[in-house]
Amino acid sequence: MAVKRILAGDVVAALHGLEAAQAALAEFTARFSKRSFGDTQNLPVVSLKEHAETPLGTLLSQTLGFAPSLSAVRRIAQQNGLRLISETKGEQHTTQLTEPSVQQTLAAVLAEAGIIDGADLYLKAGRKIARINR
Structure with missing residues (x-):
């Protein structure tokens, strides 16, 4: 799972920029890892x-x-x-x-x-x- 996150972050950063990759990671963490929807x-x-x-x-x-x-x-x-x-x-x-x-x-x-x-x-x-x- 960790490798998938790194790969996804690299792909999003390459296509959309570092800020978009960080925002996508924060959204994923809020929605699926912490199961808190307030940050999405x-x-x-x-x-x-x-x-x-x-x-x-x-x-x-x-x-x-x-x-x-x-x-x-x-x-x-x-x-x-x-x-x-x-x-x-x-x-x-x-x-x-x-x-x-x-x-x-x-x-x-x-x-x-x-x-x-x-x-x-x-x-x-x-x-x-x-x-x-x-």
């Missing part, structure tokens, strides 16, 4: 104000394009791949979302999960992650 830069963003009344399945399939259809979102939920993540001061709390959550609005899902004010929120469907802005 390239996540899609969903506005809670704009999508509060949007059903979660519609949000994931049509707005974000994380799944090709509503039934695909349901399958992700059935396979325990649908999660709401809140980060506060580097600590994560994960709420697994079930199949009935797919029909609920984003605001209802957040209210049911009991999210703390001030926490950074993320929606994860399989391996895809989106930031929720309040």
Whole structure:
């Protein structure tokens, strides 16, 4: 794994410059090694104000394009791949979302999960992650 990181860093630095290579390494470390999403830069963003009344399945399939259809979102939920993540001061709390959550609005899902004010929120469907802005 260490050799792959070095090789990837060299390739990115050669093609895009040293700053881009350092940014890519920091993003990779935040997203996959530390599993902290607060430091990541390239996540899609969903506005809670704009999508509060949007059903979660519609949000994931049509707005974000994380799944090709509503039934695909349901399958992700059935396979325990649908999660709401809140980060506060580097600590994560994960709420697994079930199949009935797919029909609920984003605001209802957040209210049911009991999210703390001030926490950074993320929606994860399989391996895809989106930031929720309040």
